[in-house]
Structure formats: structure tokens, C-alpha cells
Amino acid sequence: MKQYVLFQENVIHIENQDRFLSNEKTPVFWSHQLVERHAAAIYTRGIYLKFLTELVNSTAFKVIEIEKDKVYDLEKHIRYEKPEFTREMFRVHVDLSTGSFKCFCGKFERDGIVCCHILRLFTQFDITHIPDKLIVDRWTISFREKELDKCKKEMVLLTGEDQSHNAVRYSILMSKVGEACLDIS
Structure with missing residues (x-):
């Protein structure tokens, strides 16, 4: 293992x-x-x-x-x-x-x-x-991001509005910030 x-x-x-x-x-x-x-x-x-x-x-x-x-x-x-x-x-x-x-x-x-x-x-x-x-x-370059977004959305559906939901929201937000930084550079 x-x-x-x-x-x-x-x-x-x-x-x-x-x-x-x-x-x-x-x-x-x-x-x-x-x-x-x-x-x-x-x-x-x-x-x-x-x-x-x-x-x-x-x-x-x-x-x-x-x-x-x-x-x-x-x-x-x-x-x-x-x-x-x-x-x-x-x-x-x-x-x-x-x-x-x-x-x-x-x-x-x-x-x-x-x-x-x-x-x-x-x-x-x-x-x-x-x-x-x-x-x-x-x-493709976009595959991993699509899969991550899919997993994040599934987590939101599974967990509802508890702590893990906040963690997932934070993760989605950080992903968007990373994309914005990439666009700027």
C-alpha cells in the first residue's frame, strides 16, 4: 500500500x-x-x-x-x-x-x-x-480544471452548508483567483 x-x-x-x-x-x-x-x-x-x-x-x-x-x-x-x-x-x-x-x-x-x-x-x-x-x-489542458470543478460541485451537493461547504467555497474562490492571476501575467 x-x-x-x-x-x-x-x-x-x-x-x-x-x-x-x-x-x-x-x-x-x-x-x-x-x-x-x-x-x-x-x-x-x-x-x-x-x-x-x-x-x-x-x-x-x-x-x-x-x-x-x-x-x-x-x-x-x-x-x-x-x-x-x-x-x-x-x-x-x-x-x-x-x-x-x-x-x-x-x-x-x-x-x-x-x-x-x-x-x-x-x-x-x-x-x-x-x-x-x-x-x-x-x-487537454482544461481536463483537470473541469474535473476539479466537478468534484467541488459534488462536494457542495453532498455536504450542504456546513464547514466543508465553506472549505469548498474557499477552494473555488482560490481557483478563480489563480485563473485571474494567470490572465494578468
Whole structure:
């Protein structure tokens, strides 16, 4: 049990550090693509850096149209360091009307991060924002704040007007003060 508590404290520390960096540091952009700026605005810094790796790797692929606006093969035409997959060809199914992309590599389903193959198609189709279907709330900057607010509101409903209610109100107030200070700086 003691190891679990230490592990949990370490995870919380890492999340707090990532949250601070996400709110306080402006990322250095690698490209002039608007999708990169969108990712920087919504993702935590740690996830943004993983996204950035995928964006860089996307430039190593050429697009082969199999069925217009529906099926594409992406063929690696430039080798790069530490590729995640050894395959040279990946098939992506696309539905532009719904913003749906499904890649054979399965990275999004496994890790919750858009793969380099789909990002290459974003460039092909001039997509400037990550579709909502491809954003995992857990990886966003706003997720933790939403969860904290939800917990605070649940506590207020459970406890009523006693001392813990005052503590929760104080916590909400301090959260708002922190947001105001962040906006000022």
C-alpha cells in the first residue's frame, strides 16, 4: 500500500508540473501549420511534445490516393530516427464530412494521440484544427480544471452548508483567483 501511495504522489507531482508548464510556457513551434498551434492550445505540454514528434514524422510520408476522399495509402519515402512502426505503408480511411480518420497503425486507439499518417493527410486536406473525434479529453489542458470543478460541485451537493461547504467555497474562490492571476501575467 505504501508503494501505491508513493506512486500516486509521483503521478500527481508529474501532472502538476505538466499543468504548470502547459499554462506558463509558450511552446516553440516547429512549423507554420495551424494544426500545430491548435494542438499547442488544447494539449498539455507533455502531450503536445508527443504530437509534435508525430507532426515531424508526418513529413516522411507520401500520399497515394486509393479512393478519393475515402481511402489513402501513406508510403514512407524518407527514413527517420526511431520509427514507431517498421512497416513502409499504412492505409487510412477518411470521412471528411464527419471528421473521421481511421489508420491501420491504431496509434490513436492505443495512445489517444493522432498518428503521423493521419497528420500527413491533415496537410493534404489543409485541415487546420484537430477534429473533436480525435481529441481525448484526458490529454487537454482544461481536463483537470473541469474535473476539479466537478468534484467541488459534488462536494457542495453532498455536504450542504456546513464547514466543508465553506472549505469548498474557499477552494473555488482560490481557483478563480489563480485563473485571474494567470490572465494578468
